[in-house]
Amino acid sequence: MKKTFGLLLLFVAFISIVACSNKEVVKQDDVLNFVKDYKSKQYTIKDPSNDQAGNEIVEKVKAFLSEDTLNKMMANRAFDLIPYIAKNMNKSIELQEINLEKANENGNGTINYKYNLKIKFYDEQSSEMFERKGELTLSTDNGLKITRDWEETINLGTFEF
Template structure:
């Protein structure tokens, strides 16, 4: 009887640990999430007719927890790429994303540092810009996205 109870207890513990581990996304999944999100945020093909910040915001809404999405919209974050494209008369394309885990928080969220490389280009020239940022995720939902806007 003790053996059966012990075995049952071990099975329950293993299932509990397995279930808890399913809430956290792998670093690879977070990298794909970030690539997809930043592609939508930054890729501008036609600088003379870019999407609005609101249009971009609607496309990326599913990547965010509601409160962070509202914060990003209020800060007009999704307006930046269209304004840069229009002002420079250059298209923008996400070239590369690097992601590094920085901290696992007690609340189950995970902090990451990231670097994105953007290419601004037209028929005559192109230049690459690197932007650094920080991301916090809860599973596969963004709870914080901060970019260094000084560069």
């Protein structure tokens, strides 16, 4: 009887330890797909003459961002810049490629990443590729949310973005 009780107690302790230490693991492929989907929505401008493109981008990306990050990016007019450049260059824009690298885990449920984007500016006559580097912080609490997104400024000749 003592052996059975001891084994039962040991089994319950083992299950408790495994259950308590089983943190939700975020798969790198899930993060890459999440960030790629976000950046595609941020950088896709099919009609450069669309005056509502900035508002449309906000609607498309708000599900990816924390409320605080969305508000900061809107205050900084981050979603108006890409449509402005597209309109003034009279070119469509789309994300071609993203490379994502995990930088570090912060221990508070967030993970920092570095990324490189390849963005294509194009019209019927020509296309040009630009690279843009950035960093973001991703919260893994209650699903994935971006809590910080920063990109280096690049010079496009007439424009900087």
